[in-house]
Amino acid sequence: MDRETLHNSLTDPAIASMNLLNEIADKYPRAISMAAGRPYEEFFDVKLIHEYLDAFCDHLRRDRGMDEAGVTRTLFQYGTTKGVIGELVARHLAEDEDIHIDPASVVVTVGFQEGIFLVLRALRASDRDVLLASAPTYVGLMGAALLTEMPVWPVRSTEHGIDTGHLLEQVKVARERGLRVRGCYLTPNFANPTGVSLDLATRHRLLEIAEATGLLLLEDNAYGLFGEERLPALKALDQTKCVVYLGSFAKSGMPGARVGYVVADQPLTPSSPGGDDPGGFADELSKLKGMLTVNTSPIAQAVIGGKLLMHDNSLARANAREAAVYRRNLGHTLDALTRRLGACPGVTWNSPTGGFFITVTVPFAVDDALLEHAARDFGVLFTPMHHFYGGFDSGACGINQLRLSISLLTPELIEEGVSRLAALISSRPADPR
Amino acid sequence: MDRETLHNSLTDPAIASMNLLNEIADKYPRAISMAAGRPYEEFFDVKLIHEYLDAFCDHLRRDRGMDEAGVTRTLFQYGTTKGVIGELVARHLAEDEDIHIDPASVVVTVGFQEGIFLVLRALRASDRDVLLASAPTYVGLMGAALLTEMPVWPVRSTEHGIDTGHLLEQVKVARERGLRVRGCYLTPNFANPTGVSLDLATRHRLLEIAEATGLLLLEDNAYGLFGEERLPALKALDQTKCVVYLGSFAKSGMPGARVGYVVADQPLTPSSPGGDDPGGFADELSKLKGMLTVNTSPIAQAVIGGKLLMHDNSLARANAREAAVYRRNLGHTLDALTRRLGACPGVTWNSPTGGFFITVTVPFAVDDALLEHAARDFGVLFTPMHHFYGGFDSGACGINQLRLSISLLTPELIEEGVSRLAALISSRPADPR
Structure with missing residues (x-):
């Protein structure tokens, strides 16, 4: 079977790039994942089903x-x-x-x-x-x-x-x-x-x-x-x-x-x-x-x-405990970012008051090679923001942002994850303007 | 919202005709359904889930x-x-x-x-x-x-x-x-x-x-x-x-x-x-x-x-009981057809050795008006065969066949259903050739 004859959604760069993200995550299972937007697992219990x-x-x-x-x-x-x-x-x-x-x-x-x-x-x-x-x-x-x-x-x-x-x-x-x-x-x-x-x-x-x-x-x-x-x-x-x-x-x-x-x-x-x-x-x-x-x-x-x-x-009401965890994690992450990256020139982030995600802006392009470098050499995973522009007709721009997800973590993992992220960011020179 | 602007699958005759079948079935809930291809229900038990x-x-x-x-x-x-x-x-x-x-x-x-x-x-x-x-x-x-x-x-x-x-x-x-x-x-x-x-x-x-x-x-x-x-x-x-x-x-x-x-x-x-x-x-x-x-x-x-x-x-093995029911129902239906319609000129049917369905051929066109007549005046439902030709590019032919389904019935309902079907068929003159 010739892939060229199959529907073009299968060779779209947006899809290929999402698969690449999963591959990187699978390849470095010990990296702290600030990439996965999955819900918190501690309250799962088969009895509930x-x-x-x-x-x-x-x-x-x-x-x-x-x-x-x-x-x-x-x-x-x-x-x-x-x-x-x-x-x-x-x-x-x-x-x-x-x-x-x-x-x-x-x-x-x-x-x-x-x-x-x-x-x-x-x-x-x-x-x-x-x-x-x-x-x-x-x-x-x-x-x-x-x-x-x-x-x-x-x-x-x-x-x-x-x-x-x-x-x-x-x-x-x-x-x-x-x-x-x-x-x-x-x-x-x-x-x-x-x-x-x-x-x-x-x-x-x-x-x-x-x-x-x-x-x-x-x-x-x-x-x-x-x-x-x-x-x-x-x-x-x-x-x-x-x-x-x-x-x-x-x-x-x-x-x-x-x-x-x-x-x-x-x-x-x-x-x-x-x-x-x-x-x-x-x-x-x-x-x-x-x-x-x-x-x-x-x-x-x-x-x-x-x-x-x-x-x-x-x-x-059903999610009162989960919502408290997400608020706690969001607070911890924003706090850790301030402590670890507050003085880092050109690094900023937004401060959502809820949800699972934070946008971090850095003074260099965040591509998939950087993600692999982060996973391999710093033990941390995030999502390069360009993936969320991938499918637009106008094409992806060079994006110097990344998405952090807080939903699946504990305060300890957040502290360590942000610390590793800060080490990665501090190690990179800013892109020339 | 204007339906004309929606995807053309929504106005395809094949889909419209399937919806019509469901409407007729809903309209005559007391008719014996030899139309539904659903599995037998007697062995369902929530405990099993x-x-x-x-x-x-x-x-x-x-x-x-x-x-x-x-x-x-x-x-x-x-x-x-x-x-x-x-x-x-x-x-x-x-x-x-x-x-x-x-x-x-x-x-x-x-x-x-x-x-x-x-x-x-x-x-x-x-x-x-x-x-x-x-x-x-x-x-x-x-x-x-x-x-x-x-x-x-x-x-x-x-x-x-x-x-x-x-x-x-x-x-x-x-x-x-x-x-x-x-x-x-x-x-x-x-x-x-x-x-x-x-x-x-x-x-x-x-x-x-x-x-x-x-x-x-x-x-x-x-x-x-x-x-x-x-x-x-x-x-x-x-x-x-x-x-x-x-x-x-x-x-x-x-x-x-x-x-x-x-x-x-x-x-x-x-x-x-x-x-x-x-x-x-x-x-x-x-x-x-x-x-x-x-x-x-x-x-x-x-x-x-x-x-x-x-x-x-x-x-x-898991379906031994169900398979026995379907074989029994198939046998009963074929037997009832022979008894009730064996001498009816121009009426024939095939004899599957398994599955849920039998094809009955009659000497007149089986359209949806006939189905409604059957449901209303004879208390029996079947599926006009033309529905299964509906989507072909070449279009539906005038089809003088119907599908009988045996999966959801009991021997008593089969006997009564075939009897009603026979009464309907006997009441129709053959189409002129």
């Missing part, structure tokens, strides 16, 4: 009036494409996010990743379709864009997040070229990779722009629960249904369930005036999901559903 | 030497893209199918459906790519083809399955037109929808054709375990790695786990002579899966893995 399953089965019996055959059928058999926990998801969103939606607008997916694929597959209908995304951006967005052959145009970020002026400009340029801007992807809360959150004024401004230009906002909120101050999600402020909300339980539930969801309450225009109600965007996504994965495993949904039920639908 | 999970955790401790942190990490955390039960899948294939493969060539997927999507996504690289499939064909194949915009050319079937002469002709025609034939999809054992199995000579002939023409065979074997006589899978006979094997645990494990897999042991040609080993086709599918669903839920995999472990990797 059994308890969650039981809690969900009890819910089916008690709240949905199912007999034992109904319960087993729900877990074992093929299920409805939209999923069996849409109502619990809606209650969680009301409880934790002040987002109030009809459960019928929820499509439960195989993680965020299937959700974004479905949205882009629906929206990429012709060569004229393009997507905007705040740059740098999450690699999962790039993956879904590659699979659907959706071009992604970058929207610049400032230290406060997406540059709304540039967003308007990109919409204008695209439309002048006869292109259809199908949406703008962004993560308003503690974004991966930058850690940046949008302030309230920017959130309102984004919604104004969306309403004025007919732009769809694709809101990713994987990290929203993990912050000191919690600002409203775009979807909570959305009066005109211009926000498609992409939810993930990977950080707030557990990654191993692979359960996420899309809230897509956009009404569809009837094809003829006075024609049948065509349902909403969620119904269209559900049709695509039927062709892609049939339905999300009801067993996996039951695990997440049970966790929701055991915490009265609040993942904020 | 707990036991399977425990068995898999024991396996991680005992056979893979994991400590408790390793076990919980395997179930809770993100996992390797190819999955955590590849080795158990390989042992099952050796045990039940006499297929011997390297576990590294297995990609565990979110059911068959994600598997076929990944294969078609990899193979559909340009407008020149087309796929062949034996007609009629499984609707899931059509769904994946729509999502990847892969044109599907039909290959005619005889009562013994795929017409190898027509297969050769289609390959020739496509190549004369400058197209690349990326593969031929087929289900050699008890195909959905026809119930037909290929004889051994046809299997060998297919492999000869594949080797001679460089054609990739995409083998779906969802029903192979459920037959009296079990012929070797194409993959068991495959000497030259021209078969990609698509496995499903929906019928042999449980639908609710949504776990399947692809065996893709095709080596890739190095891009330069003497270049690095580029890995195999499974590695390419794994990269695509990383962009689509990240990995299959390890909890869902653990459920299937546990079932395998509790039956010494044999799903034939």
Whole structure:
């Protein structure tokens, strides 16, 4: 079989570079990883999976009036494409996010990743379709864009997040070229990779722009629960249904369930005036999901559903211990950076108030060769920021930033990791300007 | 949102027609369904899910030497893209199918459906790519083809399955037109929808054709375990790695786990002579899966893995009771057809020796209006065969066949269902020739 004949997503530099990162991590298993964005593991316990399953089965019996055959059928058999926990998801969103939606607008997916694929597959209908995304951006967005052959145009970020002026400009340029801007992807809360959150004024401004230009906002909120101050999600402020909300339980539930969801309450225009109600965007996504994965495993949904039920639908309460760990780790890391690198010329970092990530700026380019050098000679791993620009049409710039992840560490590992990072940074001359 | 601007898979007649079938079934819940191809439910028991999970955790401790942190990490955390039960899948294939493969060539997927999507996504690289499939064909194949915009050319079937002469002709025609034939999809054992199995000579002939023409065979074997006589899978006979094997645990494990897999042991040609080993086709599918669903839920995999472990990797043994039910139901249905319709002019049916489906031919066209009439006025549901031709480029023909499914029924329901079907058929005049 000749690789040249396979789909071009397989030879895209963005994908090759992510594989390279994994290879480096595998090659230096003793390096302290400030690269992995995985959730904290100390509270994992297999017993919980059994308890969650039981809690969900009890819910089916008690709240949905199912007999034992109904319960087993729900877990074992093929299920409805939209999923069996849409109502619990809606209650969680009301409880934790002040987002109030009809459960019928929820499509439960195989993680965020299937959700974004479905949205882009629906929206990429012709060569004229393009997507905007705040740059740098999450690699999962790039993956879904590659699979659907959706071009992604970058929207610049400032230290406060997406540059709304540039967003308007990109919409204008695209439309002048006869292109259809199908949406703008962004993560308003503690974004991966930058850690940046949008302030309230920017959130309102984004919604104004969306309403004025007919732009769809694709809101990713994987990290929203993990912050000191919690600002409203775009979807909570959305009066005109211009926000498609992409939810993930990977950080707030557990990654191993692979359960996420899309809230897509956009009404569809009837094809003829006075024609049948065509349902909403969620119904269209559900049709695509039927062709892609049939339905999300009801067993996996039951695990997440049970966790929701055991915490009265609040993942904020369910994650109180985890959120405390992440806040502690974030504080420790920022503190260690100040102590170890505060006096180092040209080295700066941002100070997110939540989430998993910190952006560190250094006075030299951070490429993959530097990462390998760091892993081999200094025993520390991070993520070169250029990976999060890799898929943009405009190509990667020379990026002198790196992403630190704090989620999987202990205070001791953070202290040692930052110390090693400081040794690496101090050993490098600044690039000539 | 304007549906006209969404991806054209959403308005494809094949998808619309499948939704219509579900609507009719929902509208007449008291009709006896000889339409649903779902597995038998009597042996479902939630306790089993707990036991399977425990068995898999024991396996991680005992056979893979994991400590408790390793076990919980395997179930809770993100996992390797190819999955955590590849080795158990390989042992099952050796045990039940006499297929011997390297576990590294297995990609565990979110059911068959994600598997076929990944294969078609990899193979559909340009407008020149087309796929062949034996007609009629499984609707899931059509769904994946729509999502990847892969044109599907039909290959005619005889009562013994795929017409190898027509297969050769289609390959020739496509190549004369400058197209690349990326593969031929087929289900050699008890195909959905026809119930037909290929004889051994046809299997060998297919492999000869594949080797001679460089054609990739995409083998779906969802029903192979459920037959009296079990012929070797194409993959068991495959000497030259021209078969990609698509496995499903929906019928042999449980639908609710949504776990399947692809065996893709095709080596890739190095891009330069003497270049690095580029890995195999499974590695390419794994990269695509990383962009689509990240990995299959390890909890869902653990459920299937546990079932395998509790039956010494044999799903034939694990399904002994189910297989007996399906054989009983098949026998009852064929017997009832003979008693009720044996003397009815122009009505014939095939006699599969396994699987879930029977093809009934009648002397009039079977369209969706007839199905609704059957549901409303006779209280019986079946699947008009034209649905399984819907996605072919050549369009649906006027089809005077229907599919009966036997998997979910009891002898009493079969007797009553066939009786109602006979009443419907007897009430219809034959179409004029």
